[in-house]
Amino acid sequence: xxxxxxxxxxxxxxxxxxxSSGHTAETKNFLDIxxxxxxxxxxxxxxxxxxxxxxxxxxxxxTPMGAWPVPGSVMHVPSVVLLSEYLSQCVEEAEARSTGAGxxxx
Numbered sequence: 001x002x003x004x005x006x007x008x009x010x011x012x013x014x015x016x017x018x019x020s021s022g023h024t025a026e027t028k029n030f031l032d033i034x035x036x037x038x039x040x041x042x043x044x045x046x047x048x049x050x051x052x053x054x055x056x057x058x059x060x061x062x063t064p065m066g067a068w069p070v071p072g073s074v075m076h077v078p079s080v081v082l083l084s085e086y087l088s089q090c091v092e093e094a095e096a097r098s099t100g101a102g103x104x105x106x
Contacts, residue, residue: 006033013039014091018080022050031055042087044080 009015015034017027022045031041032055043056046063053059062079 006030006039007037009034009037009039011038011040013037015039015041016044016084016087017041017052017056018044018084019050019052020046022047022052024052028052028055044083 006015013034015031017031017034019027027043028051031043031052035041035055035057040058041056042058042060043052044060044062045052046061047053048059048061060083062083
């Protein structure tokens with residue numbers, strides 16, 4: 001499913017991939033395909049030099065709170081969801097500024 005979504009992106013798109021390990025093949029493949037489609041890509045991961053980070057235009061590093069979760073754990077998901085929501089809000093605000101939306105002086 002993610003491959004189909006990535007192929008539908010274009011240069012006006014932003015693709016965000018999240019991987020705790022930094023090596024998740026599905027996330028890396030998604031970012032590779034999205035980037036080839038022209039989308040701007042961001043990796044959110046714990047590993048700056050992993051395959052997922054290398055597949056993205058930009059990397060946001062995060063550190064999980066407490067001990068590293070066991071494989072399959074969703075312990076870090078709430079923080080990643082909040083970060084994703086924040087990024088979405090930043091993109092919306094940047095788009096509004098660039099188009100002059102909500103700014104009568106532009």
